[in-house]
Amino acid sequence: MLQDNIKILSRFIVLVLIQTLIFDRITLFGFSYPAVYLFFVINYRFDKSQFILIFLGFLMGLTIDLLQGSSGSNSIATLFISFLRPFIIRFSFGNNLDSISLLSMNSRTSNQIVFIASIILVHQVILQIVSYLDFDHFIVILRNIIVNSIFTFIILFSSVTFFKNKN
Amino acid sequence: MQWFLTTLIQYKNFLFFIILLGIGIAFTVAGSNFHSTKIQEIGVVVSGELLKPIHYSKSYLYLNETNESLLKENNHLRQELLDYKGVQVSTDLDSLNPNLSKYLVRSAEVLRNSYVNARNLLILDKGANDGIKQDMSVIGPDGIIGIVKQTSSNFSSVISILYQDFKINAKLIHTGAFGSLYWEGKDPSKMTFSDVSIINKITKGDTIVTGGMSAYFPKGIPIGIITDFDTPTSGGYYDIKVELFNNLTDLEHVYIIDNKSRSEFLNIQNQDKDASR
Structure with missing residues (x-):
């Protein structure tokens, strides 16, 4: 139990550092940066309390916001995704989960892709809408959603595959 | 439980x-x-x-009173127009041409009025689609009401003069002495007129009008009369109590004034600031 919590905490800190120190500096096409901190929400064990995930997700977004200097959009988006995660899990895997963690899962790859992609997509949609909050910029919002989602998906899916093989 | x-x-x-x-x-x-x-x-x-919908159904009940007050105002304006025409030498219509006048007046209805808070806001039924912009001034039949704070496409919110920390440039109609007018937050019909130097003579019953020293209100719109004043022992400024002409607790129709030369005014002001730097 204690070991689990330490694992979660260290993963939290490492992801925040990776996000702010490395990935915020990589700007693809000059505007897009991947939200790799979503790995925390994706990788959070399915049997753990959702209450704590909501809190940690919010805290994660808030930390990123403070470090990026953006105003609250990351916290709102990550909060939403932590709250909606059980619905997304049911949507992508059905009711019967064969494992407690995505990394040790034997479900079909397509299900896992749906899971990761929908989490990223919902997160990006909320993030971009909250940070622009203006439908005059619809094209910019759409562009950011699409490019960021693809970019984030490539990184997150490859890291999930990588950690899976290591296990 | x-x-x-x-x-x-x-x-x-x-x-x-x-x-x-x-x-x-x-x-x-x-x-x-x-x-x-x-x-x-x-x-x-x-x-x-x-x-x-609430406002429109309610206003139906007060049609009589509203008509009466509008008639009265109309009367007054007609009188003023006649006086004005009498003064003028030429009879051409140039003076009534809206393109030549400095201000543009639009009417609006008050959807929500408040006067009990420390900072009061009004909501009007005209917005950006009707040409209302931020910082335009709002006046009522008898005097000033506030300044447009924000507009959406069909509505706008107005900072009432009953808004603490909000100061209005005003002057005495007789002596022309300038000062600033603010609300202390108690009675919606009383305001305080400060920063008037004691070298100016004032009496009870003097009228106060807008000073026109900012880009907000046009010059000379009536505000209220002096009901009471203190001559301070030190400091050199009067402490004047003013009773407003306008009944801000009962507003139905208001007028929004667009100062067309406002941007010009602000430009000059900014240049002035740059020069004095």
Whole structure:
């Protein structure tokens, strides 16, 4: 139990550092940066309390916001995704989960892709809408959603595959 | 009680989510001016849409009173127009051409009026689609009311003169002495007129009008009369109590004044600032 919590905490800190120190500096096409901190929400064990995930997700977004200097959009988006995660899990895997963690899962790859992609997509949609909050910029919002989602998906899916093989 | 606790525990995730969402929105609003303006705009639209039917059904009941007051005002304006025509030498219509006048007046109806808070806001049924912009001045039949704070496409919110920390440039009609007018937050019919030097002579019953020293209100709009004043032992400025002409607790129709040379005025002011730097 204690070991689990330490694992979660260290993963939290490492992801925040990776996000702010490395990935915020990589700007693809000059505007897009991947939200790799979503790995925390994706990788959070399915049997753990959702209450704590909501809190940690919010805290994660808030930390990123403070470090990026953006105003609250990351916290709102990550909060939403932590709250909606059980619905997304049911949507992508059905009711019967064969494992407690995505990394040790034997479900079909397509299900896992749906899971990761929908989490990223919902997160990006909320993030971009909250940070622009203006439908005059619809094209910019759409562009950011699409490019960021693809970019984030490539990184997150490859890291999930990588950690899976290591296990 | 048992039921309440059970529901609370059952929906604890959702409740927690809502609480954190509120905190997140608060952070967003506090951190970014743009977001707070947007959120306020949503507030204006929502309350405007909600209040519109209530206002219109209510205003139907007061048609008689409204008609009477409008007639009275019309009468007064006609009188003024006649006086004005009498003064003028040429009879061409240039003076009535809206393109030549400095101000453009639009009428609006008050959807929500407030006067009990420390900072009062009004909501009007005209917005950006009707040409209303931020910082335009709003006057009533008898005097000033406020300044447009924010517009959505169909509604606008107005900072009332009954708004603490809001100072208006005003002057005495007789001596022309300038000062600033503000509300102390108690009585919606009384304001305080300060910063008038004691070298100016004042008496009870003197009229106060807008000074025209800012880009907001045109010069010479009546505000109120002096009811009481103190001559201070030190300091050199009067402490004057003013009774407003306008009854701000009972507003129905207001006029929004567009100062067409406002941008020019602000430009000059900025240049002035740059020069003195």
